[in-house]
Amino acid sequence: MEKREAKRRIVLVPIPAQGHVTPMLQLGKALYSKGFLITVVEGHFNQVSSSSQYFPGFQFVTIKESLPESDQGGIKFMIKLNKTSEASFKDCIAQLLLQQGNDIACIIYDEFMYFCGAAAKEFILPSVIFSTESATNYVSRCVLSKLNAGNFSVDMEDPGMHEKMVENLYPPLRYKDLPTSGLGPLEDLFELCREVANKRTASAVIINTVSCLENSSLSWSEQKIGIPMYAIGPLHNMTASPPSSLLEEDRSCIDWLNKQKPRSVIYVSMGTVVQMETKEVLEMAWGLCNSNQIFLWVIRPGSIPGFSGIESLPKEVSKMISEKGYIVKRAPQIEVLGHPAVGGFWTHCGWNSILESIAEGVPMICRSFHGEQKLNAMYIESVWGIGFQVEGSKVDRGEVVRAVKRLMVDDEGAEMQERALVLKEKLKVSVISGGTSYNAFNELVKYLKTM
Numbered sequence: 244m245e246k247r248e249a250k251r252r253i254v255l256v257p258i259p260a261q262g263h264v265t266p267m268l269q270l271g272k273a274l275y276s277k278g279f280l281i282t283v284v285e286g287h288f289n290q291v292s293s294s295s296q297y298f299p300g301f302q303f304v305t306i307k308e309s310l311p312e313s314d315q316g317g318i319k320f321m322i323k324l325n326k327t328s329e330a331s332f333k334d335c336i337a338q339l340l341l342q343q344g345n346d347i348a349c350i351i352y353d354e355f356m357y358f359c360g361a362a363a364k365e366f367i368l369p370s371v372i373f374s375t376e377s378a379t380n381y382v383s384r385c386v387l388s389k390l391n392a393g394n395f396s397v398d399m400e401d402p403g404m405h406e407k408m409v410e411n412l413y414p415p416l417r418y419k420d421l422p423t424s425g426l427g428p429l430e431d432l433f434e435l436c437r438e439v440a441n442k443r444t445a446s447a448v449i450i451n452t453v454s455c456l457e458n459s460s461l462s463w464s465e466q467k468i469g470i471p472m473y474a475i476g477p478l479h480n481m482t483a484s485p486p487s488s489l490l491e492e493d494r495s496c497i498d499w500l501n502k503q504k505p506r507s508v509i510y511v512s513m514g515t516v517v518q519m520e521t522k523e524v525l526e527m528a529w530g531l532c533n534s535n536q537i538f539l540w541v542i543r544p545g546s547i548p549g550f551s552g553i554e555s556l557p558k559e560v561s562k563m564i565s566e567k568g569y570i571v572k573r574a575p576q577i578e579v580l581g582h583p584a585v586g587g588f589w590t591h592c593g594w595n596s597i598l599e600s601i602a603e604g605v606p607m608i609c610r611s612f613h614g615e616q617k618l619n620a621m622y623i624e625s626v627w628g629i630g631f632q633v634e635g636s637k638v639d640r641g642e643v644v645r646a647v648k649r650l651m652v653d654d655e656g657a658e659m660q661e662r663a664l665v666l667k668e669k670l671k672v673s674v675i676s677g678g679t680s681y682n683a684f685n686e687l688v689k690y691l692k693t694m
């Protein structure tokens with residue numbers, strides 16, 4: 244009689260933030276479909292178990308972070324979160340080992356949840372790091388982890404430094420590309436980079452990217468870190484992607500899109516973290532309306548100070564935008580990007596949004612805000628040629644009109660879309676039998692089964 248393979252448990256530790264939780268749960272789904280049992284460890288913030296109905300069979304456990312909710316976000320928060328979570332995570336693993344009869348195959352933790360390394364070491368458990376950002380950002384982080392904040396600031400006062408190459412990648416990475424702005428004090432950023440770049444006892448890295456998008460950065464990173472790197476993205480295409488958000492998706496926008504002409508709508512969304520100033524929102528509103536292009540705009544509650552809904556914008560503005568566009572608090576983004584009526588995406592350049600947009604062949608207008616978003620935007624513009632950046636600390640309505648026309652009306656926009664469609668096909672191929680991500684995922688599964 245054929246021997247039945249025992250199911251092994253994987254413990255997943257995401258960051259309590261939507262842009263990280265979603266790909267981690269997608270990874271969990273994909274591993275579950277290969278016969279692993281899944282335990283998700285969550286904090287009190289942004290509890291993912293509220294969407295547990297989409298993850299039947301998953302176990303959710305909560306650890307205490309002992310941080311005030313007001314501290315949420317930012318680099319200082321991440322550093323503190325790691326300092327205060329180590330002990331409760333060890334307790335949690337001890338408990339799980341007791342309950343599961345010592346059957347934990349591996350801890351897979353978000354690269355920013357590096358406190359997990361201590362528990363893995365103490366209980367002699369295999370661990371694997373999960374990165375939800377690009378491989379090029381992985382490179383930047385390794386580079387930043389070696390720099391001194393004081394010297395870096397002085398060096399960057401010399402404009403000649405900006406164009407200098409940091410690493411000889413293809414395409415090259417220059418000092419000015421390093422994601423250092425909008426993140427608070429450099430000392431904190433460099434400390435975080437050092438912690439994240441430290442692999443501790445992890446034996447592999449899983450990364451949500453695709454080799455055809457960033458081959459050179461992937462090879463560089465793998466060589467530098469000295470352990471295998473599994474590029475298995477885009478994860479939302481590796482598995483059916485259920486919602487994992489606390490906010491309900493407003494599906495009425497799909498009915499609205501169904502009434503629009505092909506490629507006529509620009510979709511505007513700034514992800515789940517970005518805060519916009521009221522002035523910029525108003526300029527966006529005027530610009531979008533003046534462009535005469537129809538738009539679907541996600542305005543997330545809390546994303547604009549003092550904003551509760553479209554009603555709290557000046558009356559003439561809210562009237563104008565509801566006549567010319569459609570506003571929702573949260574859209575089913577993957578479905579929206581795949582809708583034939585959508586011809587462009589105004590994005591803040593979060594890595595998930597980029598992968599989702601490329602996977603649907605939608606070109607982008609890039610308005611990056613913080614972290615690695617600027618680096619992602621640089622890739623969209625200069626490496627893949629599937630969009631362009633709107634830069635500067637302030638954006639006015641005229642620039643919005645020009646950007647929307649450039650993408651949605653001009654020949655240049657059509658060329659960007661053609662290139663986006665080529666990448667779409669490449670991503671499609673990567674996740675089917677024989678494709679790079681497909682193969683990497685199967686190798687990962689084989690590897691996890693040896694643990």
Ligand SMILES: O=c1ccn([C@@H]2O[C@H](COP(=O)(O)OP(=O)(O)O[C@H]3O[C@H](CO)[C@@H](O)[C@H](O)[C@H]3O)[C@@H](O)[C@H]2O)c(=O)[nH]1
Nearest residue numbers: 262263375376514515516541573574576593594595596614
């Ligand atoms: O109305 C909406 C708005 C967003 N989303 C989803 O929310 C996710 C947003 O993720 P992302 O585009 O990566 O943006 P952030 O939420 O801002 O992500 C954080 O995490 C990312 C991955 O680590 C980083 O690249 C970003 O810089 C960081 O801000 C995507 O899956 C979207 O599909 C929806 O489904 N509906």
